[in-house]
Amino acid sequence: MKVVYLNPIGEMGGAEVALLNVLASLRDAKPHWKLHLVVSAEGSLAAKATSLGVTSHILQFPASLTRLGDASAGGPAGDSVGRLALLRQLLLASFGIAVYVSKLRKLLRQLNPDIIHTNGFKMHLLGAMAKRRDVPLIWHVHDYVHSRPVMARLMRLFRRRCAIALANSNSVREDMRATCGDLLPVQTLYNGVDTTVFSPHGPSLDLDSLAGLPPTDQNTVKVGLIATFGRWKGHHTFLRALSLLSADLSVRGYVIGGGLYGTDGSQYSKDELKALARDLGISDRVGFTDFVAEPAAAMRALDIVVHASTEPEPFGLVIAEGMACGRALIASAAGGATEIIDPEVNALSHSPGDAARLAEQIVSLASNVELRQRLGQAGRATVQERFNRERLVKELAPIYSKLVQIEGKQSDTRVGAARPKSDDASINGSPGVAKTSGRFDSDRVRGLDSLRFVCAMWVVFVHCGFFPLLDHVDKTKFAGKLFAGLYNNAFNASAAVIVFFVISGFCINFPYAKGRPLHPKSYFTRRYIRIITPMMVAILLARPLNIKLTLLSDSILWSLLAEEIYYVIYPLLLLTSRRIGWTKILVVAFVFSVGVILTNPGAGDYPSYGPQLNWLLGLPCWLLGCLLAQRVSSATASSVATASIWGWRMAAWGLSSFCSFLRFHSPVKHPWTLNLFAIFVYFWLTRETAYYKQHKAPSVLEHAGKWSYSIYLMHLHGQAMFVLLAFAPFAAGMNWMINIAFVLLVSYTFYLIVERPSHLFARRIAHKLLRPSLGQTQNTLSETVPERVADLTF
Numbered sequence: 001m002k003v004v005y006l007n008p009i010g011e012m013g014g015a016e017v018a019l020l021n022v023l024a025s026l027r028d029a030k031p032h033w034k035l036h037l038v039v040s041a042e043g044s045l046a047a048k049a050t051s052l053g054v055t056s057h058i059l060q061f062p063a064s065l066t067r068l069g070d071a072s073a074g075g076p077a078g079d080s081v082g083r084l085a086l087l088r089q090l091l092l093a094s095f096g097i098a099v100y101v102s103k104l105r106k107l108l109r110q111l112n113p114d115i116i117h118t119n120g121f122k123m124h125l126l127g128a129m130a131k132r133r134d135v136p137l138i139w140h141v142h143d144y145v146h147s148r149p150v151m152a153r154l155m156r157l158f159r160r161r162c163a164i165a166l167a168n169s170n171s172v173r174e175d176m177r178a179t180c181g182d183l184l185p186v187q188t189l190y191n192g193v194d195t196t197v198f199s200p201h202g203p204s205l206d207l208d209s210l211a212g213l214p215p216t217d218q219n220t221v222k223v224g225l226i227a228t229f230g231r232w233k234g235h236h237t238f239l240r241a242l243s244l245l246s247a248d249l250s251v252r253g254y255v256i257g258g259g260l261y262g263t264d265g266s267q268y269s270k271d272e273l274k275a276l277a278r279d280l281g282i283s284d285r286v287g288f289t290d291f292v293a294e295p296a297a298a299m300r301a302l303d304i305v306v307h308a309s310t311e312p313e314p315f316g317l318v319i320a321e322g323m324a325c326g327r328a329l330i331a332s333a334a335g336g337a338t339e340i341i342d343p344e345v346n347a348l349s350h351s352p353g354d355a356a357r358l359a360e361q362i363v364s365l366a367s368n369v370e371l372r373q374r375l376g377q378a379g380r381a382t383v384q385e386r387f388n389r390e391r392l393v394k395e396l397a398p399i400y401s402k403l404v405q406i407e408g409k410q411s412d413t414r415v416g417a418a419r420p421k422s423d424d425a426s427i428n429g430s431p432g433v434a435k436t437s438g439r440f441d442s443d444r445v446r447g448l449d450s451l452r453f454v455c456a457m458w459v460v461f462v463h464c465g466f467f468p469l470l471d472h473v474d475k476t477k478f479a480g481k482l483f484a485g486l487y488n489n490a491f492n493a494s495a496a497v498i499v500f501f502v503i504s505g506f507c508i509n510f511p512y513a514k515g516r517p518l519h520p521k522s523y524f525t526r527r528y529i530r531i532i533t534p535m536m537v538a539i540l541l542a543r544p545l546n547i548k549l550t551l552l553s554d555s556i557l558w559s560l561l562a563e564e565i566y567y568v569i570y571p572l573l574l575l576t577s578r579r580i581g582w583t584k585i586l587v588v589a590f591v592f593s594v595g596v597i598l599t600n601p602g603a604g605d606y607p608s609y610g611p612q613l614n615w616l617l618g619l620p621c622w623l624l625g626c627l628l629a630q631r632v633s634s635a636t637a638s639s640v641a642t643a644s645i646w647g648w649r650m651a652a653w654g655l656s657s658f659c660s661f662l663r664f665h666s667p668v669k670h671p672w673t674l675n676l677f678a679i680f681v682y683f684w685l686t687r688e689t690a691y692y693k694q695h696k697a698p699s700v701l702e703h704a705g706k707w708s709y710s711i712y713l714m715h716l717h718g719q720a721m722f723v724l725l726a727f728a729p730f731a732a733g734m735n736w737m738i739n740i741a742f743v744l745l746v747s748y749t750f751y752l753i754v755e756r757p758s759h760l761f762a763r764r765i766a767h768k769l770l771r772p773s774l775g776q777t778q779n780t781l782s783e784t785v786p787e788r789v790a791d792l793t794f
Helices: 014-029 044-051 063-067 083-111 121-130 151-161 170-183 207-211 235-244 270-280 295-300 317-324 355-366 369-386 391-415 448-464 478-488 493-512 520-545 558-580 582-598 606-634 642-665 670-692 699-706 708-725 732-773 787-791
Strands: 002-007 034-039 055-058 115-118 137-141 164-167 186-188 221-226 251-256 286-290 304-306 328-332 348-350
Touching: 002 014, 002 083, 002 121, 014 034, 014 044, 014 137, 014 317, 014 391, 034 044, 034 083, 044 055, 063 083, 083 121, 083 732, 115 121, 115 391, 121 137, 121 151, 121 520, 151 170, 151 520, 151 708, 164 170, 164 391, 170 186, 207 251, 207 286, 221 235, 221 295, 221 355, 235 251, 235 270, 235 355, 270 286, 295 317, 304 317, 304 355, 317 328, 317 369, 328 355, 328 369, 348 355, 355 369, 448 493, 448 670, 448 699, 448 708, 448 732, 493 558, 493 606, 493 642, 493 670, 520 558, 520 708, 520 732, 558 582, 558 606, 582 606, 582 670, 606 670, 642 670, 699 708, 708 732
Parallel strands: 002 034, 002 115, 034 055, 115 137, 137 164, 164 186, 221 251, 221 304, 251 286, 304 328, 328 348
Antiparallel strands: none
16 A cells, blocks of 8 residues: 655644644554655654654755745635735735646656545645546545635635545545535544653753743742744633733743744734733743654653633544643634533643633642542543544544545546536637737737737637626616617627637748648647647646536537637548649638537527538638638738728628527527638638728737737636635726636646747747758758748747
8 A cells, every 4th residue: 555645834833733643543553554645844743753754855945935825815814914905915825836836746656546635725725726536535534624715615615636635634624525515424533642741750941041931939830822923823722811810820831832834824923922912911921832853851840730712622633632641621612522522531721712711720720739640630531532643543444445446436437527518698608729920021910919819808708708888777767678689799709719710720820822832741830739738737737626618529629629629631632722722722621610500400509510610611711711811811911991891891790699699599599600701701801901001000909919829728717716815895897807817827837838839839849840941952842941931820
């Protein structure tokens, strides 16, 4: 059995101690098992795991991912981080997350585990994204998730990738069930304590020296809070309780621990807590020791161990460890802590955040040695019976074995479950993938990139929602009904796809329209590296967001698959066109498209015909672009007035809206109308190209058109991420604009990180393939051409 454990931090916290106990228990009972630990940073956790015989791997988190977290955005650490700040963190971390998942996936493939066991929220999600489908994933949950505004949604989103969740208490188990529903099995696995280390007998620390305080006398009762500096750990409550104690009571308090997490806003600083102690007037009665490597020795130096979490404690490992050390304990009675303590029997309790009651309990124990001894003895007996470390392997090993036997098929069934097909008439569109602003000889085709961006935004408006103009329109009246009907058909994404098809055919054929040769190796290399790389990344990113994005389906990728087919057959079409002309090929394509329509005359959209036929249905539109390139390259530019071109643009908008109206309110659907619309687009674009030979194209739109492919690929991702953030603090119109801006930001980030590098890489490879053929006499499709021809269409 090979098990890989993933942990999001490198230092020791409660979850890390629990993980080490699991590793130790398995190593003792199953020495032949191969155990690997992957941590995100150097630290004591990896060193301790290595000492147990576990192979440790350091896979460093990027800084943006380390800081990312929602604990302080309405979670257990309060709301010191706003939703906008969290959104900014998420955007900054998005690239780092993608890179880290890629590295983690590679490492997991190398390790080839039978089980992946994750031990923290970030690793739960990263492990779900990086794992193979046939490897069972176990989430070991040590915290409540329902209070996390983003994490709860993401856990619910990724639950199908997880085989089982292990909760460290019944309280956490019920929280996970409420969050993830019945699809994810959840089982309680209480944390374990090494009772040989956490024992009443052994060395103790000099806490006064560590805290920089003068030594106390023998009669002073030492009371300590041992915890990380997490804001929900109750440091304020503990310090306020100490301030309520009588000056005559010989008690000294200790804050033992330090900062652990890198997440912004999730924890106190030591300076904050010292400042609070000064404000409360107890600087001389409380010491701060910082992190201690031996918490058992720190506990043995105390007379009373305090647990003061202000939020329900998922388990409360420090409670069990303090009891194992035979120390009197006061616990915050909420959450998993109530499953450990029996008030007045093995511990005392107080309500979360109740400093006055905590102070009373401290007084009770400080003034009663016998009570401290009795509670300490009962507490240790409880831990030895219910929370000893040896029981972990007895409960965990059967889970591992069962998952290895059966989880492979079950996991594939859950992850690969079929999703209902969408019947949305307007989700089909492709922005084309050819960049239109390259040079051919001395000519430059300006303006088409601007149109590509506008068409891409048409698709975004349809999928992400129109501006909410209809919220206050009375649709019971004729005027309101008419306005709503016009507005609902104002944007037709499928018509935008037709424009993309025509532009794509134009871009592919334009370099060769005057008889220039085509180099097959360079041509195919550029097309498919440039197109497929971003598309595959988009498909991978879609999976964790539950976005339907597959090639052989009616997802938005149907048009890209069609274009890939056009690119494959283009060299043959080019040869044929040089013998019989593009017009005859176009006529044949229209005849075939009508034949395709007749196979299903009532179909609403192109994808209804499936990947085998929809490319044939759209082929005439693409060929119209090839014909347009031939005409533009050979014709002299005619003058087109600004008023005239705007008339054509408005006519294009009106016709696309009319096609949408027919699609939803008549038997005449898109397959019948949009190929005819493409003929109009042909004549319209003829005038656009002529217009921009005489006028300057808008620089902003021209630049935006370069990343319209990324807009098309990633707009659904951006929308899904925005929905997960549940960010809607303003009026509907402002929220819509923020939504669209977020989608564009996600798309542009994708362009910079994925699309543009793949474009440049494709260009370099194509140039290398092109150079050997320069200066050689070859056949019609591979004669000598200037190297710059390879840069025309992208």
